[in-house]
Amino acid sequence: MRRVHPGFTKRARCLLAAGVAAVICGAALSEQELVRGGAFAAIVPIVAAVVVGRERLTISSTRRLEPARSTVGERAIVQLTVTSRSALPTSTLMLEDTLPGQARGRARFVLDRLSPHQTRTVGYRLPELPRGEHSVGPLHIRLTDPFGLIDRTRSFTARSKLLVTPRVELLNRGSTSLVAGFGDGVASAYIGSNGVDDHTTREYRDGDDLRRIHWRLTARAGTLMVRQDEQPAPSDIMLALDLRFSAHPRWGSAAGEPGESASFEWLVSAAASIGCHLIGDHRPVTILDAPQQPGGIRFTRRDDVLTYLALSQPRQDVHVSEMVDRMAAGADHSMTIALLAGLDETTAQRMVEKARGRGRSLAIVIDVDSYDLLGQESAADPGRAGSAGTDNAEVAGAAEIGSTAGGVWEPSSALLQSCGLLRAAGWAVAIAGPGESVTSVWSRLVGQPAQLGGLR
Structure with missing residues (x-):
């Protein structure tokens, strides 16, 4: 615990100022009684500061998070335990715990005096936090003397880490015939x-x-x-996640700072849902995202996938041509599932040129242009099942229309044409619109007839 020197409260400063003024006036007017009264008033805060500063008050605290890892949309509970280890009782304590930078408000509590070796526990609920690792703490304790003249603050150094993992949606196990058993x-x-x-x-x-x-x-x-x-042995399924910073529209926060990208959060949620779904079927998953890992990272445990994706962020050093080349280099996997933020004709043509007619390739293409047009409100919750789906979408990609939380959504003709190039090369493709759930998009994707060909 870091100790901060005691400081005068407003009451003590007023008393000190009044005492000094009384001494000056008494000396000017030759009024000894006024001088003695002013001196006493000025000495009281100083003596209180000396006594309080020499007092050895020992307080310990512990913090517990329940749970230590949460999911987007969940609110963790913080339990603070404060124990007095002094032989003397304390005065009234005010506790303030430091919240993560993304959280608003303050976590403040007032505790009555603690008896020697007494323990008190208080708790509060954290607000909903975005995906990532967040720091809670340190704890600050403010103490005052019985007369309210001295204000002391003790700051603990301990911090607790809270990991917020992406939302995982339950995917339909009855519609995974396109995935199950391939490549083994x-x-x-x-x-x-x-x-x-x-x-x-x-x-x-x-x-x-x-x-x-x-x-x-x-x-x-x-x-x-x-x-x-x-x-x-069963071969891995490669899950390619589009990390391009420029591909994901972002909106400013209320404070004017850049906000999170709803399209990227949707893709991360999709990667987490698909990855956990495949690992639950005993299929190893290789996630291909950052260029520092050309061959991707292999996962066999659900918790490892969620921990890794919890820390994923868009990167400015990821380019579409390099991303496609790395996908092609990793095409020795039994299946490639690409999660793309938009698709233009040039990128689709480059992916088609890498196709050699064997293996299976799937792609979920998020319509980032519609995200940008409909705004952050309709796309901020990637797990919201606000879509009636596009179950009437033709496999050939002629039309893909659905109802979303922001109204009727229809992808652009350019996006449909680009996805059509992939389908013609043997890819199974589904377009995700704003507000659609991962479950509905995945059901459309795996419900398409199995096709050979893809990225090689």
Whole structure:
């Protein structure tokens, strides 16, 4: 705990000033009684400061956050425990805990005097905080003497960290046929019931050696089955997150400072939802975002994904051409899921040129232009299911219209044309409008027919 020297309160300063004035006037008027009274009045605050300054008052405090990590939209509870470790009782205490910079207001409490070795606990609820890591503390304690002449402030140095993770939406597990089982060299459903041979067999694919056909299992399964030397391990799914600073519109806060980007927060929420969904299905996920990690970062645990995405921020050193090239370099994964902030024809054409006709590629393209037009209010809550969806969207991308919280939304013809180029190259594409939930966009995306081709 850091100690601050005691200071005079307004009452003490007035008393000191009055005492000095009385001494001066008494000396000028040769009034000894006035001089003695003024001297006494001036000495009282000084003596109080000396006594209070020499007093050894020991106070300890602890802070507990419940929970230590929260999700966007949740409000954590802070529990402060203050203990007097002195042999003398304290005066009235005023506590003030330092809130994170993004929070408004103050956390102030008044405690009656503490008896020796007495403990008091107070609590308050933090306001909703944006995604990221936030610091709570330090705690400041203000003490006064019984006459209200001296004001002392003790500041603790301990701070607590609160991690706010992105919102995770529950995705429809019944519509994941486009994802499930791809790229694993998935063996036949007969594994475990037909002997060891069945563990090393799979369905016939174009180009397989006819001499490897397992005729007995083929007769039993009703489809061509071939032997393979070993069971391949499930390969990762690459999740490419668009971190381009210039691609995400931002709005100023009430204080005139740059606010957070609603489109970027939506993409981070989508990455968290999809990543946790795939890991829940025992599919490792590689997140490709920052250029310092050319091959991306591999995750197998849900908490690790949320911790990483909680700290993600748009970057000015990310360029679209470099992002597409890194996606192509990582196309040895079983599937690529790109989360893009807008798409122009040049970028779509570059992605098409990287396609070689194998693998599966999916893309969620957020309509950042509509975010910019409809404003921050209609897009500030990425988890709000304010959309009637665009379930009538054609796979070919001819029209994609939906109702959002800001009214009827329709993507521009340029965006539809760019997404059409990707679809023609074998991508499954869904466009996300303002206010749409990740769940509805994901359901539209995986509900499209499985297509081969994509980024290679």
